[in-house]
Amino acid sequence: MNLESITLVRHGMTEWASSGRHTSVTDVELTAEGRKDAQALRDPLMAMGPFDGVYSSPKLRALRTALLAGYAVPELSPGLREWGYGRYEGLTTAEIRGRIPTWNIFRCGAPGGESLDAVSARCDELLREWDEKGHRHVLCFAHGDILRALATRWLGLELRFGEHLHLDPGSISRLG
Template sequence: MLALVRHGQTDWNAAGRLQGHTDVPLNSLGRQQAYDAGASLSAGGWDVLVSSPLVRAVETAQIIGSQVGLELAETLPELLERDYGGIEGTVLRGMDRPHIDELMRQAEPEVDVAVRGIAGLQALLRTYPEQNIIAVAHGTILRLTLNTLHGTPRDYILNGEAVELDPNVVLGYRPDPDQLAATRS
């Protein structure tokens, strides 16, 4: 089994700010969400716990670990959130779609985020074969990774939400080079 968990809420999440690589800690609600996620996963028989290296993911993983009886095994840079560059900290609420789309041109391309996320999960599954893994990361990378793997859009992943994913889907994924080239042009 593979469970993907979005970190708990931060003050930037609450304000609607783009966080990306900015290292923002959990707030009190985020810690409760992490605790709740751990409680929901506590009966799963988990073997390995990993996270993105950002503090909000690490703290979420540590709280989950206290519930499932695991220490954080490692942090994986491939699970970092999308890099929003110079627009990190921007509040998008209330902006019209064309303005948001224009700002997002400064961010790491979505296809690159998804490919990085999938490659990181594939490496993780090869490192810990036949293990039940919890991976804590971020909303956008998880959403884009899941959308690419499943071929269906998912608009949002809640803070503290756990999504189980079949490891065979991850290991069996092969990117279509033509699709990747078209997305980047």
């Protein structure tokens, strides 16, 4: 495998993220705090570079984070869209657990959304694609659960392991 490192950046804070609402297909903007946090990513990311592949989810919150962090032309990658929450879109974990006390996206998926197998396959395809392009150091701007899933697959683990990972809005994680 050519791919030596993947740097994961979770988009900055949004109103939905601050209230704990699951957001996949709903396109929400960064809050003022989220924009400030995204701008603060510039220097740490520049110090980690250069990257030979820079990708962003097509969702506004991820793309805006990339732009504010100094990456004016990331390649939009539909594979980096957030895990499809289906009927859980807009609900908080507490609301979902009120119905299913042991619910966790990495164990249960989401009704009407993406299955664990589908998300795992999507992550595997991204890793394969980046490797086939000859990338060695990839930077991607995306969302909490898809980045946790991508990290899990990079490690060669089952998707369930993702429940043990945590990514705050506006955070940087590097796998290598």
